[in-house]
Amino acid sequence: MxxxxxxxxxxxxxxxxxxxxxxxxxxxxxxxxxxxxxxxxxxxxxxxxxxxxxxxxxxxxxxxxxxxxxxxxxxxxxxxxxxxxxxxxxxxxxxxxxxxxxxxxxxxxxxxxxxxxxxxxxxxxxxxxxxxxxxxxxxxxxxxxxxxxxxxxxxxxxxxxxxxxxxxxxYRQLAIMIISLALLGWAAIYYLSRRLANPIKDVARAAKQVQAGDYNIDLPDDMKELEVYELVQSFKEMSNRLQKLESLRTELLAGVTHELKTPVTSISGLLQALNDNVVTGEDAKEFLKLSLNETSKMKIMVEDLLAFNSFAANAIPVTMETHEIKKLLLDFIHQWEIVQEDESIVMTVTPLKESRIVHVDPMRLQQILSNLLNNAKHAIEGTGKIDVILAENSNQVIIDITDTGSGIPLEEQDLIFERFFRGEGKKYKVRGLGLGLPFSKMIAQSIGGDLVLTESTAAGTTFRITLPK
Structure with a gap:
């Protein structure tokens, strides 16, 4: 057109x-x-x-x-x-x-x-x-x-x-006064307009610079006008965020390629050994078992990608039901503890004193809790503790999950809910695509609540789930 x-x-x-x-x-x-x-x-x-x-x-x-x-x-x-x-x-x-x-x-x-x-x-x-x-x-x-x-x-x-x-x-005095006011007014508006236009021109120039892929912008921040200052600062933050996201995108491509290539390479090598009769008997069965395990891991990663994309497109329905939150939470934690083999982590639950009814999709809530508990487990090196505290305010039920792990670095805390972001501490320790927390936040919002990071220090991390009563 x-x-x-x-x-x-x-x-x-x-x-x-x-x-x-x-x-x-x-x-x-x-x-x-x-x-x-x-x-x-x-x-x-x-x-x-x-x-x-x-x-x-x-x-x-x-x-x-x-x-x-x-x-x-x-x-x-x-x-x-x-x-x-x-x-x-x-x-x-x-x-x-x-x-x-x-x-x-x-x-x-x-x-x-x-x-x-x-x-x-x-x-x-x-x-x-x-x-x-x-x-x-x-x-x-x-x-x-x-x-x-x-x-x-x-x-x-x-x-x-x-x-x-x-x-x-x-009349002459009136004419002199009118002309003086006109010149003074024009000079004042010219000065003020120039003072306002210059930062906007700088932002426009910086926007073209970002459009060209150069995120190293230099914008002054000494302006006194609040709105102009907020505009410049917001653009700076946006540029920094875009730079980080561009870096994440590059890392994502490398990460996804690596995460998918590793099981494919393992499966290919194991199957090639079986095909060439390099191993036989029990060793062949062990190789086949390893191949199936790698296939399962790759299947899980692909399913995570599909599930995330489906939720992002609002293609997965949410079934809301009425449940008593204390009973629901204890059942979830009990199921998670059964499949855990590590006994070095102590789990404590602090429920509400009174019964509270929530309107929630239990399967989706269990997904959020499982992901948070698994992250808390991975953050703890050696022995540690995970506390699950149930609280409430006037219109919400609050679930805090606190671990005694090493915490999330301050520079990474604003990015943990970004898609495909993986912190330096997990990048080489835990395999995955960096979709767990973004996926959990989307689920929490789809059931009328939210998921936020409330605190993270070297002594531990606390995530909070809020649900409407």
């Missing part, structure tokens, strides 16, 4: 480009909202200042009309832009009650020779209007000139909306 190759981009480029786009969009939205907010607040503030200036001019006009100490009105008329903190020049008019312009900073202004009565009669002191000629908006701010409950007229200030909302300096 043809699959079209998609264009791939680096993690650093992918994250930084998308983050930069997202950041820019977000900052543009923030800039627009901020600019609108600045414009609105600036307009409100300057309208308030315009109202204060109109009221101040009205108060000074009243003081002059009532003969109070003179306060010049012209100062506010000439410094109006500075008073309102704007660069424009608003129009200021002093009109009487009927709208006649009495004074203005625009003596030649052609727009208003007579103020419209509707502007002066409107109850609002701040009005927004529009020029009919060009459609521009402007604001009219008025303040009454009242003295002793008598109205003298109005102070009217007119300014374009665009002048009241002009804040070039604030």
């Amino acid at each position: 043809f699959i079209k190759n998609k264009k791939r981009i680096s993690l650093l480029r992918y994250w930084t480009s998308r983050y930069l786009v997202t950041l820019c969009i977000g900052l543009v939205v923030i800039a627009i909202i901020s600019a609108l907010w600045i414009r609105h607040t600036t307009l409100e503030n300057r309208l308030d200042m315009t109202k204060l200036m109109a009221e101040e001019i009205a108060n000074r006009f009243v003081d002059i009309s009532e003969g109070r100490p003179n306060r010049e009105v012209s100062g506010l008329l000439t410094n109006r832009g500075r008073f309102m903190n704007i660069e424009s020049d608003p129009s200021i008019y002093i009109v009487d009650t009927i709208g006649t312009i009495l004074s203005s900073n625009r003596p030649t202004d052609r727009m208003f020779r007579q103020f419209p009565r509707e502007i002066l009669s409107n109850e609002k002191n701040v009005q927004k209007l529009t020029f009919e000629e060009d459609g521009r908006n402007f604001y009219v701010v008025k303040a009454p000139i009242d003295t002793q409950n008598f109205s003298l007229g109005w102070v009217v200030i007119i300014e374009l909306e665009e002048n009241l909302t002009r804040v070039n300096q604030e």
Whole structure:
């Protein structure tokens, strides 16, 4: 099936480009909202200042009309832009009650020779209007000139909306801030993405190295990010495990070849001697017996391989039955002890004080126990002891098998349940394919329990079988 190759981009480029786009969009939205907010607040503030200036001019006009100490009105008329903190020049008019312009900073202004009565009669002191000629908006701010409950007229200030909302300096500061945030954000995500991408690139490079069959990888382990550290460490452990499994595979091929070749060679030699009449009589019978023994050993190894493969493919059914675990365990151990010829090993059993019922396949459980007891026997050199202890917790029955053998080396303990693994201590002492413990663990799991190594030291080894109640 043809699959079209998609264009791939680096993690650093992918994250930084998308983050930069997202950041820019977000900052543009923030800039627009901020600019609108600045414009609105600036307009409100300057309208308030315009109202204060109109009221101040009205108060000074009243003081002059009532003969109070003179306060010049012209100062506010000439410094109006500075008073309102704007660069424009608003129009200021002093009109009487009927709208006649009495004074203005625009003596030649052609727009208003007579103020419209509707502007002066409107109850609002701040009005927004529009020029009919060009459609521009402007604001009219008025303040009454009242003295002793008598109205003298109005102070009217007119300014374009665009002048009241002009804040070039604030917009420049906002632009500088937005651009600085964009650059700072991009630099931060670039640094963080690069810090995250580099270990992943190293792992990808190491994966290609492992794929090529080279397991001598070199990955740094000084990263502070927990997830990245766990990724690198997991890959290192996986690589080491693959290296060990590759070594096991090589040893397996040599081991299986040796284990099968040895009986075949023995059988071939013995039968050739019989065929050539090298031995006769009782010796011939002895040779024939040895040939049958070697055939039986080879048959057992082939059956182990077939049984293991069948269990691995879930092809062997498990028959679950209800049994009292104490009685079942004692029967198994009694059967195992009968066929043992070595009396140098002492067997002890510590049962439960109370009766406990388990749901188990008795034949499969016996296979597990027989394998563990045989391994314990092989681990003991000379005299020794095997303890079988039955215990329980809230939902499980526990069977511990402890021997006083030499123990399993620490570097081999993680591999004992690997298929075809044989430790250095057993490789040349006990013939086999290294399927006993993996097979037993598979059986234990198939009946709802498990098999684990709980402890192994120079003083002995303990395996634990757990079964559901």
